[in-house]
Structures are given as structure tokens and as C-alpha cells.
Amino acid sequence: MVRATAVTIELTALDRTELERQVRAGGTPQRQVLRALIVLLAADGASNAAIAAELGTCVDTARKWRARFAAKGAVGLVDAPRSGRPPVYTAADRAQVTAWACSLPVDHDVPLSRWSTTELARQLLTDGVAVSVSTVRRWLADDALKPWQHQSWIFMRDPDFETKAARVLDLYARNYQGMALGSDEYVISADEKPSIQARARCHLTTPAGPGQSMRVNHDYRRGGALAYLAAYDVHQATVFGRCEQSTGIDPFAQLVDQVMGVEPYASASRVFWIVDNGSSHRGQAAIDRLARRYPNAVMVHTPVHASWLNQVEIYFSIVQRKVLTPNDFPDLAAVERRLAAFEARYHATATPFNWRYTTADLRRHLARLDDHETAVPARLAA
Structure with missing residues (x-):
């Protein structure tokens, strides 16, 4: 019986370097390492039986990859395409x-x-x-589908949305009715944060430790609730805050008095008050009421459902994260002291918010919405 002669393997310097790199690399799959070792041993003159014995595999495996490399080179060491199992689902x-x-x-x-x-x-x-x-x-x-998730949204229903929003954005850019604001004109963003509770925890809050986060007891005693009213000077990064038992026309008027009674606002040429459409300052009646109280004050409303245009909301989010969460106060007096102390701390390092949303961005946004509204019915009709 004539025994087949093993295929002779001759490696170029480049092939040997690449195969040795694959063997040394920690990320190389083990099947690829085995094939590279078979070729390297074959190139050193080892027989198929010797290679199988040294690598703990069968002779047929050594013969197969030796022959594949001799026929196709390095490409021959890669698995050939397979048809795979027929699909179960259509x-x-x-x-x-x-x-x-x-x-x-x-x-x-x-x-x-x-x-x-x-x-x-x-x-x-x-x-x-x-x-x-x-x-x-x-x-x-x-398919990037997650039907178990949902996202809420609200449709713009203010017929003058663009006009009102542009007026607010222009004020942030220190413009009003096409004219630049003077050095003695100021922009105030104001609103209320209602129902801030004092939750006295039944057990003391413990600070963080090695491998353990801060621990806040779930059980608490209610200590009442108050409203936090704030007026934020958009360009000076100055906050005027006060706590009241509730929101309303009179509490808001006291906030206005707190701001307009001090300089530079008392003698300013104009002070613009940007507010939302809450009941404390809603409609033309609120505009007239403010003008009668302070002739140099001009109230500007954001569009309906557009409180995100009011910069004081950014300050309220900071307060919520840094002052009120987690909520652990023995009484409302402690809440009020904490809020007042934070205002002083905030003023020590505060700079105006980097507000970058402009009237040009607003027009592009509204144009995209218009395109979407016209495209959806067209797709449904098709």
C-alpha cells in the first residue's frame, strides 16, 4: 500500500510573522490558533502524525489545514461559507x-x-x-423597536406661538421689537414652584460610606408644604426668591415688590418680566396690574404650554437636584432656611445660563413641524 506524501509547506517571512502573531494574540479564536500552529509545524518539517500528537488533535485535522494552506494560503485557514440550518420562521x-x-x-x-x-x-x-x-x-x-416604552408630548395650541416665543427669545438676546435693549433695561424670568413638602424622616439620614450610598429612610412625617417664588435676572444671573404659603396674585405681587423695590430695577428705564400663563399672572389683566403698580415694568408671556422658554425653570431644576432631593426636613422653617442659604451660595459663583436657542432655531423647528404635518397625511393617503 502506497502512503500519500504530506504536502510541503514553504512560508514567506510575511506569512510566518502573521501566523506567529495570531498564535501570540490573546484575542485570536482558539480554532484559528490551532490552524496557525499546524501550518507553522508543517513548515518546520513535522509530519501530520507528529503535528496531531503534539497538538492533541487528529491526523485528518492536521492534513486538512495543511492542504488548505498549501492550496489557498492564509485565506484557506478561514472557515468556508456554510448554508446553515433552514430558517424556522418566514x-x-x-x-x-x-x-x-x-x-x-x-x-x-x-x-x-x-x-x-x-x-x-x-x-x-x-x-x-x-x-x-x-x-x-x-x-x-x-428593528430598533421598543413598544413597551412611551414618550409624552404636547401639541402647540397657542395660535400666536411663534410671535410670543420669538419675543421671549429676542429679549434673551437683548432685543425688543427690533431695538437693542439699553444698559438700564433688564430682563427678569419669574415663576413659582408650588407644593414643596417638608418630609421629616422617621430615622436619621446616614451619609455615604465605603461601598455604600447615602441612606434615606422611606418612612416620614409630613410637615406641611410651601411655595417657592423666584425671579431670575437673565443677564445678571441674580436670583430673588421668597417662600409663601401658596401661590396666587398677592404672593406674586410681593415677589415683584421684592425686585422692583431695589436698585437697579427701581430706577431702570424698563424691566421685562417673562412669565408663563399660570393663574398668578395670566392674561391682559396681569399685564395691566403690573403696569399700574410699576410703570417701568413690562410683562411678557410665554406661549401656552411653553414654560421651557422661561429660564427660571432651569434654576428651579438646579434647586430640585441640589437642595430638595432627597427631601429630609424637620419642618417648613428648615426648608425656607435651606432655600435662602442656597441663593447666597448660588450667587457666589453664578454666571448667566448659556442659552443658545434663538429665533432662527425656532423658525427651523416650526418649519420641520409643518413639513411633518403635511407629510404624514400624504403617506397615509398613499
């Missing part, structure tokens, strides 16, 4: 999952508020398609 099955995920359960008389992967798999089962929850999850992930 493209129509997958499309059905996507269709259900992109619909509302209520539209199909399903008593759910939103879909989960489990509920989608259950619904498909009623349609005669048996798909596992993990498969549904994988398909949705590939």
Missing part, C-alpha cells in the same frame, strides 16, 4: 411581529396599554405563529 412571520409592535393594542380590542415582548409572543400565538419571547425580543432589537 419573512412574513417577522413582518407580522413588526406590524403588531407598530400598532396600539386598543386598536385591536386588546385590553393592554402597551405591548411587551411576552404579550406580543402571546398575541402571535393566537394568530397561529409560535414564536418565543427571546426571538420576539431579538427581532424588535434588530
